[in-house]
Amino acid sequence: MTSHEPDDLRPVDFSEDGLPVLPDQTSDDTDLGWSEWREADDDARLIEDRPPHWG
Secondary structure: OOOOOHHHHOOOOOOOOOOOOOOOOOHHHOOOOOOOOOOOOOHHHHHHOOOHHHO
């Protein structure tokens, strides 16, 4: 006779319709999680911050 644990009787849904088991990126691994806000266009700041020898 085999003893069944509660997990052995629990149905498991293998469909991909539900939430992901592990997200691709956690909320603390984003700019907002690090309290940084990304600007839409960073080109102006990069041009302003370029070194003088780049002419």
